[in-house]
Amino acid sequence: MTQAQTETVPEQIRPGRTRWGMFTAILAVPTLVVAGLIALLVAWLFTDDSVDTGVRTASCAEALAFGGAKLPTGAYDARCTIQAGQDTRYEAGFRMPRDEVREWLTATYPDGPRLRTEQCGSYSVDECLNRGPVAGQSSSVQVEVTYDGPNWSEVRFVAFTL
Template identity: 70%
Template sequence: MTQTDTETVVEQDGPGRTRWGVFLVILAVPTLVVAALIALLVAWLFTDDSVASDVKKTSCAEALAYGGAKLPEGARDAGCYLDAGPEPRFEASFRMRTNKVGAWLAATYPDEPALRTKQCASRSIDACLNVGPVAGQHASVQVEVVHDGPNWSDVRFVAFTL
């Protein structure tokens, strides 16, 4: 057997080439996307949407009168709003005794049917009433009643122009 001479390889003095740059680019792209989504979420949470809206607080007498009604005696926690879009839309919400809701609506709309407990807009609504254009008014009315215990009901009254 013959012996061969071996070559000596000179080592480099500087650092070798690594793939850290590629790894950082791959890691940076998803990080920037997540950071942008978080920034958009924070901006959305702190933006006040009600500023651009035409919803304004109004008197309950005006809101209910638009639908030909008056605030019932003994009503509590009344809050009334006007959505002053192209056609006005008044909304009133208040609490009243459950056993007086039917009598209030019968006195307010004597020619209309009584509250119904079926075919309401949502399963969470216990009773509702839709009244076509109210006599002497140009508004239609929707009333939704949700029982809050055996004695009290939350009433939502909406009057709007067709």
């Protein structure tokens, strides 16, 4: 017998598959999650998330007039606000001489209650006055007085509708 010669065909060499594709896919997911969290953080930092309470600066003459009062002549450092919604609420705060507080309140509310030292709602308040609605009016008034030394007092005046 004759021997048949076989031809050897060289094997074609193809590049082998690497695992870089799998490695990239595994790293892409956490990278995208971190990038998303950073984007949310930046958006949160630069957005205006303040809440509008409806409190605005008001004229002190208007605020006190709503409760039937006028700013005392010796008053200073006055600041007043209005909060308007379903009900209207004016707040005024000012400083005045200590010995003129009672005179001012007596002249403002001659038929009203007098200052009292108990049931004022806060330990820091020395005297207070609550005046409910009077005939023909739909507003109430609360006055809180805190004495600041022997000569001065801090007055907080609140007038609101019922």
